[in-house]
Amino acid sequence: MEKHSTEQLNAVCSQVRRDILRMVHACQSGHPGASLGCTEFFVALYFDQMKHDSSFNPDGKGEDLFFLSNGHISPVWYSVLSRSGYFDTEELKTFRKINSRLQGHPATEEGLPGIRVASGSLGQGLSVAIGAALAKKINGDDRLVYALMGDGEQQEGQIWEAAMCAPHHKVDNLIASIDVNGQQIDGPTKEIMNLLDLKAKWEAFGWEVIVTENGNEIAQVIKSLEKAKSLLGNGKPVLNLLHTDMGYGVDFMVGTHKWHGVAPNDEQLENALGQLEETLGDY
């Protein structure tokens, strides 16, 4: 794959953010906050880091795989999948509408290319990613498995079952990231259920832990993922604490849980789009 410059990747991010806002506006539902916050991460994965094939083989043999555990941020994933060739960008218009392949939360049943497992009910994606990583080991496939979780999602018990399991089985072909934006639906994570020291927790469970201080700076996200890759192959999985700002890119949405699952109205959309350059052409 041809390497994109930071400038080119930032241009993709701007377009992806426009897609996210227009998608949730069109159906007046969905989750723009963390979708905007994780845009750089998704663009880094699909436009720079992963070896993947948009013709889409569900088994993904010989490819890097990505699993989204916090499935409610589907808008960013759908946009990035379509912008990297998995399906026509026109289909983004159907998000959350009847008879669409773009379900509110990602699903396989409608056959949307790029999705390998349903997610939305939280806490399950890391286990699935570990399973897929184990399958790669059995198959002698040396490509990697990536997963993304939310920080609020760390409150689910299954996450810690999975956290214990991956080092025990030496799943060292897995890079899991946590979107640390400090927010969840009801408010700041500190107030809702304090996560305390995630780094110490994951290290205590036997993971190599790295920190991406600014997950909204694409060069830094790429550097972190490169570092994560360099730590693999030594019997331990890697956990990336990806610090982002919820709602990043739109001044009135940034840094608050209030836009976790709320769609902008016409006026707010216009305001937001005015802050984001149309770089690749709106769908």
Add this chain to the structure above:
Amino acid sequence: MEKILDTKYTYTEKKDTRSGFGDGFLEVGKKNKNVVGLCADLIGSLKMGAFQNEFPDRFFQVGISEANMMGLAAGLTIGGKIPYTGTFANFSTGRVYDQIRQSIAYSEKNVKICASHAGLTLGEDGATHQILEDVGMMKMLPNMTVINPCDYNQTKAATIAIADHEGPVYLRFGRPKWPIFTPADQPFEIGKAWKMIEGTDVTIFATGHLVWEAVVAEAMLREEGISVELINIHTIKPLDTAAVLASVAKTGCAVTAEEHQFNGGLGDIIAQTLVRNQPVPQEFIGVDDSFGESGKPEELLEKYGLNAENIVKAAKKAIARK
């Protein structure tokens, strides 16, 4: 009592259905290299040790973390593996319903959920472990196939057959030593009911351990001049609707027998099939909206009304209602 009766199927040996699973699992592992195993700290109880010893690289001990195990299994299918998960029926279903629902059933993953110690015949461990709702939960899930074999041989055959079926399967079996009364070389066709005995007065549809109780009940009823048709419903979903309807068209009444709640079990799906197509009197053998308790399997089947004597009474009642 069954020894003196002239049953149409007999046995010389008793063995637990979980051993049928363990032996079938080893055999299917030899036949199909994509078969892999996972167990949540119950390798001995599930008889998965032989497979683990033979194929250590294809087997994962996951500790006491059933939710994680279901996710791992879903992930292993991506890459072409055919995972068999092993734990007790309670922890295979109720404890992990949402994981099965989202990551396996809705995601159409080729996972085989192998569930031991189902029903009252688990015995002394009591109600915490005696799940009687699992068939209901699993058969409500779209895409899920639900199989409840009746003895060692049928469980072994089913364990081997499910590897060739693309899609999620719930395979339910149990703990106690139970008569082996079906042939070792039986074909096992998923979704195909097995007419074990032909008859004309009443049809007994039985599943799991209660198929043996129904075999005994048939002999008791025959002594009284009642002609019973016995159908072994090893696959509860998809139900062999044609076989069910053809039989009741002849006999005009039905008894269902299962080690499960009335709610959600085999009786429910048979009733639904009959009501929609061909209403006839039906009597239910199962647990009537209660939890189980500690005791010996045969004591529990008697106390909760699930043994051959109860099937006999139910058959007579069904016939009287015609």
